[in-house]
Amino acid sequence: MSRTEIKKGKCPECNGSQIYSNKSDALRGERSTIAISSFKWFRLESYVCLDCGFFAEFIKDEDLKDPKKIEKVKSNWQRVV
Ligand SMILES: [Zn+2]
Numbered sequence: 776m777s778r779t780e781i782k783k784g785k786c787p788e789c790n791g792s793q794i795y796s797n798k799s800d801a802l803r804g805e806r807s808t809i810a811i812s813s814f815k816w817f818r819l820e821s822y823v824c825l826d827c828g829f830f831a832e833f834i835k836d837e838d839l840k841d842p843k844k845i846e847k848v849k850s851n852w853q854r855v856v
Contacts, residue, residue, distance in 0.1 A: 778831050781822045791826030809834070811847045 776787040784794045797807075798820045808816040817834040824830075838844055 779833070781824065781829070781831050782833070786824035786826060786829050788829040789824065789827040791824050793825035794822060795825065796820060796822045811844055812851050815844055815847050817844065 780787045807819050817838045819832045821832045
């Protein structure tokens with residue numbers, strides 16, 4: 776099962792359904808962003824499974840669809856080949 780299944784409320788490790796996300800949480804800690812460049816960040820959302828403790832973080836969908844941020848990644852980061 777893909778790790779992204781957890782976004783739909785299903786744990787990819789134990790198949791549990793006690794999934795919680797901080798998606799809509801306005802108060803965020805330092806782990807909640809990744810710097811892309813000096814002035815741009817990806818925002819993260821976290822998911823936990825309360826059945827087995829599986830934990831996953833993803834870049835927010837809106838940020839993955841933001842062409843300006845994607846351009847920055849392509850020009851500042853190194854592609855893994
Ligand atoms: Zn689980």
